[in-house]
Amino acid sequence: MRHRLALIQLILAVWLLFPLIQGCSNDLPSPEEQIRQLIVAGEQAVESRSISAVQAQLSDQYADTAGHQKRTLARLLAGYFISHQSIHLLTQVGAVNLIGEDQAEVTVFVAVAGQPINAPSDFLSLRANLLRFDLTLSKETSQWLVRSARWRKADMSDFLE
Numbered sequence: 058m059r060h061r062l063a064l065i066q067l068i069l070a071v072w073l074l075f076p077l078i079q080g081c082s083n084d085l086p087s088p089e090e091q092i093r094q095l096i097v098a099g100e101q102a103v104e105s106r107s108i109s110a111v112q113a114q115l116s117d118q119y120a121d122t123a124g125h126q127k128r129t130l131a132r133l134l135a136g137y138f139i140s141h142q143s144i145h146l147l148t149q150v151g152a153v154n155l156i157g158e159d160q161a162e163v164t165v166f167v168a169v170a171g172q173p174i175n176a177p178s179d180f181l182s183l184r185a186n187l188l189r190f191d192l193t194l195s196k197e198t199s200q201w202l203v204r205s206a207r208w209r210k211a212d213m214s215d216f217l218e
Contacts, residue, residue, distance in 0.1 A: 088201075089153050092161055092194060095201045100146050100167075106138040116195055116202040147174040147185075149216055159196035164189065166215045177216045187211040 086094065095114060102110035112131050119127040138144070151164035168174050170185040180187065189211040195204045 088155055088158075088161070088196075092153055092163060092201050093150055095194070095203075096148060096150055096163070096165055099203075100148050103134075104144055104146055106144060108135055108138070114203055116197060116204045118195075119202075119204060121206045141171065143171045145170050145173045147177075147179075147216075151215075161194040161201070163192045163194060165192060166190075166211050168216065177213060180213055180216075187213065187215070189215060 099111065099114050102114065108131050111134055112127065115127045115130065117127060119125075119130065121130070125133065147168040149166045151166060152162070154162045156162065167188045167190060168177070168180055168185040169188065170179075170183040172183050174180070174183060174185060179185070187210060188208050191207045192203050193205040194201045196202075
């Protein structure tokens with residue numbers, strides 16, 4: 058009788074806890090959502106002109122096609138922040154391609170201007186610089202970080218796709 062009561066209690070506990078456990082797993086953002094959050098945080102870091110916030114999103118192994126590493130990229134950004142007192146970005150995430158569980162390739166289109174950008178129609182009047190970033194991300198210590206980047210000028214049509 059005791060075994061039967063223990064078995065019933067176990068079944069009830071699992072039955073009652075299953076929705077709670079399932080609900081918790083649904084609350085975790087997917088890898089793509091985590092990557093999109095990284096992009097938003099990067100946009101905020103640049104707009105607030107915070108070198109440390111930008112560096113926190115870069116892998117210690119960061120290296121780009123121009124030969125910059127994490128430290129040299131931070132110095133370049135510091136110079137850019139000094140010469141541009143007001144930085145406003147409009148970002149649009151293109152493709153997010155997951156490569157296994159800990160690698161991703163992401164295309165991000167960024168419009169950069171000295172005044173707020175509300176829509177692609179503002180690009181011409183604000184003389185926004187349009188850029189395309191192809192990022193390689195890696196998941197390190199349970200967070201996504203930028204491991205490498207390539208960038209080039211983008212066209213207005215890239216933002217309208």
